[in-house]
Amino acid sequence: MIAFVFSQQLYRVKIQIMNKKIAVLPGDGIGPEVIQEAVKVLDAVAKKFHHTFEYKTAKIGAAAIDTVGNPYPQETHDICLWSDAILFGAIGDPKYDNNPSAKVRPEQGLLAMRSTLGLYANIRPIKSYNSLLDASPLKPEIVKDVDFVVVRELISGIYFGSPRGRSEDGKHAFDTCEYHADEILRITEKAFQYARNRKKKVTLLDKANVLATSRLWREVVSGYAAQNPDITYEANFIDSAAMHMIQRPNQYDVILTGNMFGDIISDEASVITGTLGLLPSASIGEKAALYEPIHGSYPQAKGKNIANPMATILSAAMMLEYSFGWLDEAKTIEAAVEKALEQNIVTEDIKQGKYGTNEVGDAIIQFILD
Numbered sequence: 001m002i003a004f005v006f007s008q009q010l011y012r013v014k015i016q017i018m019n020k021k022i023a024v025l026p027g028d029g030i031g032p033e034v035i036q037e038a039v040k041v042l043d044a045v046a047k048k049f050h051h052t053f054e055y056k057t058a059k060i061g062a063a064a065i066d067t068v069g070n071p072y073p074q075e076t077h078d079i080c081l082w083s084d085a086i087l088f089g090a091i092g093d094p095k096y097d098n099n100p101s102a103k104v105r106p107e108q109g110l111l112a113m114r115s116t117l118g119l120y121a122n123i124r125p126i127k128s129y130n131s132l133l134d135a136s137p138l139k140p141e142i143v144k145d146v147d148f149v150v151v152r153e154l155i156s157g158i159y160f161g162s163p164r165g166r167s168e169d170g171k172h173a174f175d176t177c178e179y180h181a182d183e184i185l186r187i188t189e190k191a192f193q194y195a196r197n198r199k200k201k202v203t204l205l206d207k208a209n210v211l212a213t214s215r216l217w218r219e220v221v222s223g224y225a226a227q228n229p230d231i232t233y234e235a236n237f238i239d240s241a242a243m244h245m246i247q248r249p250n251q252y253d254v255i256l257t258g259n260m261f262g263d264i265i266s267d268e269a270s271v272i273t274g275t276l277g278l279l280p281s282a283s284i285g286e287k288a289a290l291y292e293p294i295h296g297s298y299p300q301a302k303g304k305n306i307a308n309p310m311a312t313i314l315s316a317a318m319m320l321e322y323s324f325g326w327l328d329e330a331k332t333i334e335a336a337v338e339k340a341l342e343q344n345i346v347t348e349d350i351k352q353g354k355y356g357t358n359e360v361g362d363a364i365i366q367f368i369l370d
């Protein structure tokens with residue numbers, strides 16, 4: 001009898017844990033529109049699988065500069081810390097580009113958030129969809145069955161090194177690329193962990209023929225690889241990899257790389273899928289995890305109901321899998337997105353699709369609930 005009561009209590013505790021707190025940061029441009037669809041999808045998953053989500057919305061980027069003068073306000077930071085996971089839209093507004101007098105830029109909000117939350121591991125999966133093989137500018141036989149993930153170091157390297165700035169006369173500018181061995185090691189551990197659940201191969205991309213930081217990367221990563229012989233390890237130079245990625249994208253499983261190289265190579269990798277509008281990402285740290293589409297704020301499309309919500313919806317699926325361990329729920333979203341792709345219920349970035357942002361979201365929800 002006691003055992004029975006005890007297990008019933010455990011059951012109740014378990015039910016409570018299913019209530020997850022999500023910080024919703026729509027940001028700028030098309031951010032609010034794609035986030036709205038992702039939240040609708042999360043609500044559909046909650047309904048189907050009997051979960052509950054508690055959302056708190058916060059400002060970031062230009063939207064935050066315009067209202068409180070800070071691209072990453074304290075209140076937003078507090079909401080991020082309160083949450084179990086963060087869903088983020090996009091950042092950036094053209095009124096700050098080519099405006100040298102702007103003291104603060106929206107992108108600083110994203111960098112500040114990554115850095116203060118310690119989101120050191122950026123995970124960007126690149127996968128080709130059979131129904132979209134002809135949407136890529138690459139030949140279908142090159143694109144077919146591509147399935148790799150870029151693991152990018154996110155809070156160090158040239159993005160954050162010091163000193164940085166300008167000389168007094170404005171004629172000399174400088175940035176510093178720096179890495180510490182422990183920063184390299186923690187992202188290496190993450191990359192090997194991912195490889196272990198995949199095709200068991202890690203490729204380090206660097207510029208070790210020129211840069212001291214890259215030589216430190218090689219030292220740390222090859223040392224770790226020697227202790228983890230279950231994973232095949234190789235190191236390539238980033239410039240030749242930029243070429244090979246287009247020629248033979250199938251050779252990759254897990255790409256491990258630093259902040260700047262990862263930024264560039266992941267945009268290049270998006271060409272394989274045929275559209276940036278499909279690529280999700282996760283940024284993981286010790287204290288927080290953030291999920292966001294790879295695409296930017298696409299200001300030209302703002303308010304037109306033409307932005308592809310799939311990357312954000314797939315980012316929400318990554319949240320369910322990575323932060324909450326809900327594999328079935330994540331797979332359900334992915335299957336619904338694939339179904340929409342197969343039935344051509346897509347926005348204009350994919351084969352001149354005729355559907356609006358909200359119609360694509362509605363169709364995906366329908367497939368989830370069916």
Ligand code: IPM
Pocket residue numbers: 091107110111263
């Ligand atoms: C990305 C973006 C950001 C970056 C910008 C918006 C600061 O390009 O997430 O890839 O450079 O990291």
Ligand code: MG
Pocket residue numbers: 263264267
């Ligand atoms: Mg980028």
